[in-house]
Amino acid sequence: MQKIKNLEHTMMQNKKPVILIVDDVPKNIQVLGTLLAKFKCELAVAMNGQQALDTVEKVKPDLILLDVMMPIMDGHETCRRLKSNEATKDIPVIFLSAKTETEDIVEGFKLGAVDYVTKPFIGKELAARVKTHLTLRQTQQTLSEEVHSKNKFFSIMSHDLRGAFGIITNFVQLIQEGGDFLTNEEKEELLNDIQTTSANTLDLLENLLKWARSQTGAIKFSPEKLMLGCIFDEINRNHTNIAQAKEIKISSALKEDVEVYGDRNMVLLILRNLVSNAIKFTPKGGQITIAAEKTNDEVKISVKDTGIGIEADKLNQLFSIDSKTTSTGTANEQGHGLGLVLCKEFVKINKGEIGLESTPSQGTTVWFTLPTQPLENS
Numbered sequence: 001m002q003k004i005k006n007l008e009h010t011m012m013q014n015k016k017p018v019i020l021i022v023d024d025v026p027k028n029i030q031v032l033g034t035l036l037a038k039f040k041c042e043l044a045v046a047m048n049g050q051q052a053l054d055t056v057e058k059v060k061p062d063l064i065l066l067d068v069m070m071p072i073m074d075g076h077e078t079c080r081r082l083k084s085n086e087a088t089k090d091i092p093v094i095f096l097s098a099k100t101e102t103e104d105i106v107e108g109f110k111l112g113a114v115d116y117v118t119k120p121f122i123g124k125e126l127a128a129r130v131k132t133h134l135t136l137r138q139t140q141q142t143l144s145e146e147v148h149s150k151n152k153f154f155s156i157m158s159h160d161l162r163g164a165f166g167i168i169t170n171f172v173q174l175i176q177e178g179g180d181f182l183t184n185e186e187k188e189e190l191l192n193d194i195q196t197t198s199a200n201t202l203d204l205l206e207n208l209l210k211w212a213r214s215q216t217g218a219i220k221f222s223p224e225k226l227m228l229g230c231i232f233d234e235i236n237r238n239h240t241n242i243a244q245a246k247e248i249k250i251s252s253a254l255k256e257d258v259e260v261y262g263d264r265n266m267v268l269l270i271l272r273n274l275v276s277n278a279i280k281f282t283p284k285g286g287q288i289t290i291a292a293e294k295t296n297d298e299v300k301i302s303v304k305d306t307g308i309g310i311e312a313d314k315l316n317q318l319f320s321i322d323s324k325t326t327s328t329g330t331a332n333e334q335g336h337g338l339g340l341v342l343c344k345e346f347v348k349i350n351k352g353e354i355g356l357e358s359t360p361s362q363g364t365t366v367w368f369t370l371p372t373q374p375l376e377n378s
Contacts, residue, residue, distance in 0.1 A: 017134050020044045020061040022052040022078065023096070024070045028119075032065060032096075035123050036130065049073030053081060056088055062137050063130065066113075068097035068104070076111055083112040090140070092133050096121065167197050203276075210269065210342060221349055222263050223375035228292050228301070229257040231264075235271045235290065239279065246284050246330075250275065253291035260299045260370040266346040267370065273339035274303040274366050281364070282307035283330045294372070298352070302367040309360035319344045319354070343368070351375060 017039065021032050024047050033043055044059055046052035048070045056064075064082070068075035075095060082088045094115040095108040108116045114136075115129055171194045175187060182190075213219040232252045243250050260267075271290070278288045286306045293300045308330060310318070318340050347354040347368045358364040 017041045017062040017138075018044060018059060019130070019134075020046065020052060020055060020059075020064045022046045022049065022064060022070070022075070023067040024048055025067075028067070028096075035127060038127070039130065039134070041134075049075060049078030049081075052078050056082070056091070060088070061091060063133055064091055064093045065096050065130075066093050068095055068099055068108075076107065079108075079111040079113060092137055094129065094133065096126075165201070168194055168201075171197075219349075221266075223261050223350070224264060225374075226260050226262055226264055226267060226370075227257050228260060228299070229254055231267060231271065232290050232292075234268065235275055238272065239275050242276075243279055243288070246279065246282070246286070248279055248282055248284070248286045248288060250288045250290070253289050258292050258294055258299055260372055261375050262350040262352075262370045263346075266350060270343045270346050270368060271301075271303070273343050277339060277366070278303050278305035278307065278364070281305065281330060297373055298369045298371050300367055300369050302365050304363065304365040306363045309362055309364055310356075310358040311360055315356070315358065318356070340366075 019036055019039075019041050021029050021036075021043060022045075023029050023032070029045055033045075036043060041062075044055055044061060046055050050073045052064070052066070053073075055061075066075045066078060075097065079093050079095075082091060082093065089112075092114040093112065094117060095113050096117050096119060097104065097108075098119040100118045105116045105118075114133055117126055117129060171190050175182070175190055179187075210219065229252075232254055236250050236252065239250060275288065275290070282288060282305045288306075289302075289304045291302050291304065293302075343366075344354055351371055352369040354366070354368040356364060356366040
């Protein structure tokens with residue numbers, strides 16, 4: 001079974017920055033490792049330029065401390081190759097070198113380094129420079145993610161909404177202009193198509209607005225004690241008609257009522273999206289099971305379907321706003337890829353984690369956790 005626990009999006013843990021040290025002298029590596037320990041970062045080590053390039057292919061660092069004079073491949077050539085590679089060109093490089101001539105320093109900057117520190121270096125100075133460039137790197141990545149998010153938002157607004165309203169307009173036009181030759185059955189079918197498209201468009205618009213509010217911090221977080229039995233019953237009632245249309249059975253595996261803490265509206269929205277997705281990607285006659293499992297100080301809630309499953313190469317894209325991963329349901333239902341992104345945002349606000357397991361042609365289980373202890377308003 002293909003699994004991505006938290007899809008590398010563990011909500012309660014921040015990823016540590018990775019610093020790659022490239023130097024052919026073990027003593028230098030040891031000194032740098034001791035100096036950088038205060039940053040609570042992950043350290044990677046390479047003894048020459050070629051090793052550094054091989055390492056970067058496996059682990060993309062947030063910062064590279066690069067010696068200049070090394071065997072096999074020197075620092076200048078290493079930097080040149082890093083900056084010529086689309087995948088690594090944005091990784092900041094700080095040269096650490098005993099070459100102190102002005103021409104050497106200028107050459108380092110020309111190759112694309114963000115800084116140049118001469119050996120022997122002063123520990124406090126190097127630490128300050130490393131901290132500055134890690135902060136700049138984090139800021140750059142945050143801004144890049146925000147740009148991707150806004151681009152995705154406007155892409156959905158311009159493409160999906162325009163397309164949906166275009167379909168509705170065409171259907172209405174067909175009824176208006178074809179009233180004399182359309183049968184009652186054909187008119188009824190067109191009206192059903194208008195209703196379905198309108199409902200999907202409204203769902204998309206609501207998700208867009210709620211996601212936009214979550215990004216600006218404008219959405220109110222009001223945690224309270226919730227009984228999952230009542231929540232599950234409401235979700236089941238809300239999806240009865242659409243599930244029956246595909247002869248899909250929704251059942252609850254909740255053996256006893258479970259108490260959790262979270263924002264009621266957010267939890268309902270998370271489950272609505274997960275169950276709607278399960279219905280969308282489950283063929284006629286399938287099964288959807290909503291379950292909850294209590295472990296220590298949290299409850300793991302899951303929505304399991306017997307649907308078409310998800311290919312492994314798409315798993316880690318599903319919770320990303322800038323992903324272009326969208327799929328058509330088993331009854332040609334249209335998707336916009338925003339539901340899971342919104343689920344991720346709301347799970348995070350409720351101090352939980354989210355992830356999924358999927359096997360193509362067998363089904364998917366999406367799960368998230370909620371705390372069993374009271375939450376503070378934030």
